[in-house]
Amino acid sequence: MNLYHYASPSTFYPWAGKLIPWFAALALILAAAGLYIGFFVAPTDFQQGEGYRIIFIHVPAAWMSMFIYVVMAFWSAIGLAFNTRQSFVMARALAPTGAMFTFVALWTGALWGKPMWGAWWVWDARLTSELILLFLYVGVMALQAAIDDPRRADRAGALLNLVGVINVPVIYFSVKWWNTLHQGASVSLTRAPSMAQTMLWGMLIMALAAWMYTIAVALARARTLTLERERQSEWVRARLEGQP
Amino acid sequence: MNWESWQTFWAMGGYGLYVWGSFGMTLLCVAAEIGLLRRHRLQVWRRLRRMKTWDAQ
Numbered sequence: 001m002n003l004y005h006y007a008s009p010s011t012f013y014p015w016a017g018k019l020i021p022w023f024a025a026l027a028l029i030l031a032a033a034g035l036y037i038g039f040f041v042a043p044t045d046f047q048q049g050e051g052y053r054i055i056f057i058h059v060p061a062a063w064m065s066m067f068i069y070v071v072m073a074f075w076s077a078i079g080l081a082f083n084t085r086q087s088f089v090m091a092r093a094l095a096p097t098g099a100m101f102t103f104v105a106l107w108t109g110a111l112w113g114k115p116m117w118g119a120w121w122v123w124d125a126r127l128t129s130e131l132i133l134l135f136l137y138v139g140v141m142a143l144q145a146a147i148d149d150p151r152r153a154d155r156a157g158a159l160l161n162l163v164g165v166i167n168v169p170v171i172y173f174s175v176k177w178w179n180t181l182h183q184g185a186s187v188s189l190t191r192a193p194s195m196a197q198t199m200l201w202g203m204l205i206m207a208l209a210a211w212m213y214t215i216a217v218a219l220a221r222a223r224t225l226t227l228e229r230e231r232q233s234e235w236v237r238a239r240l241e242g243q244p
Numbered sequence: 245m246n247w248e249s250w251q252t253f254w255a256m257g258g259y260g261l262y263v264w265g266s267f268g269m270t271l272l273c274v275a276a277e278i279g280l281l282r283r284h285r286l287q288v289w290r291r292l293r294r295m296k297t298w299d300a301q
Contacts, residue, residue: 040246044257051259054266061270100273108266115262217277224285231292240296244289 007086009226010235016219023216030209037202045199054112055199059187060207062105064214065133066168068098072140073165076158086222088154089229091161092144093222097214099137106130117181125174126182129167136164150229 038056045052072094079087109127110120121127140157147153175184186195187203230236247253256263 039253042246044246049259050257051262053256053259053263057266057270097277100277104270104273107269111262111265115259213274217281220281220285224281224288227292228288231295236292237296240289240293244286 007084009086009089009230010233012086013223013226013230013235013239016223020216020219020223023212023219027209027212027216030205030212034202034206034209037198037205042198042202043196048116051112051115052199054108056202056206058105058108058112059203060210061101061108062130063207064210065098065102065105065130066171068094068101068214069133069137069161069168070165072098073161076161079154080158080162085154085229086226088158089222089225090218091158092154093218093225094214095137095141096221097217099134099141101210101214102130102134102137106134122181124180124182125178126171126180129171129174132167133164133171136160136167140164 034056038053042053042056044050072091075087075091075094078084079091106127109130113122114120140161143160144153144157147156174180175182187200227236227239254260254264
């Protein structure tokens with residue numbers, strides 16, 4: 001398989017266009033299944049009552065916020081190392097979705113913190129590092145928007161993206177390294193999850209739905225960016241005859 | 245089944261504001277992202293088409 005083949009904008013564009021409906025459909029189906037399990041199958045929590053059901057949004061959103069940042073950094077690194085234009089397009093296409101999930105994680109965290117901890121917000125390590133992640137996303141996007149030359153903007157944004165990736169392990173391990181009001185991980189690779197099976201499944205399916213959604217939305221955004229950047233090329237001109 | 249009626253479902257055992265505030269905001273964010281994406285795509289498409297017709301003239 002020749003990877004450079006897929007790195008070419010003229011191959012990427014139609015190929016992404018075909019994939020988007022599939023990922024969107026998967027996201028819808030998984031979200032419906034996850035919400036059904038979350039609201040109708042998963043039992044009431046013995047400590048938090050029905051309030052815990054925020055978990056089905058909060059944890060997938062928080063996972064995605066970190067994961068998307070790492071994927072973005074991966075594309076930024078590839079772009080800087082091999083000077084592949086489409087890698088920067090992918091990195092750029094992921095940023096708004098990552099910022100959205102970070103905001104959702106913080107928002108749902110606040111709405112969960114208020115009834116359980118009695119506070120919308122505390123400056124504990126987990127919450128603060130997640131807030132810094134939001135600023136990093138916004139920073140990368142603002143930096144790229146502020147530079148007119150798209151190639152310089154790509155590089156500057158990629159660099160900030162890579163420097164900021166140090167924040168991700170800090171978020172992840174913050175509940176271990178410091179005493180935080182935020183609880184530790186309920187799900188880890190090294191031991192059995194400390195929650196009911198159905199709750200766990202609901203959460204994992206919602207996380208999978210968030211994944212599929214992210215892929216669909218990022219590909220759609222990357223397509224539009226590709227169109228803009230390749231506007232001088234023959235294939236874009238030919239495409240413009242058709243429907244958007 | 246967890247719920248005896250729709251009323252108890254919406255009440256979420258007294259946590260309705262927090263649970264629905266979370267799910268509602270998420271829905272809003274997702275809908276806004278898709279809407280903005282679609283609008284941006286149409287804007288780009290129209291602009292590129294205009295540029296193309298200018299080039300042809």
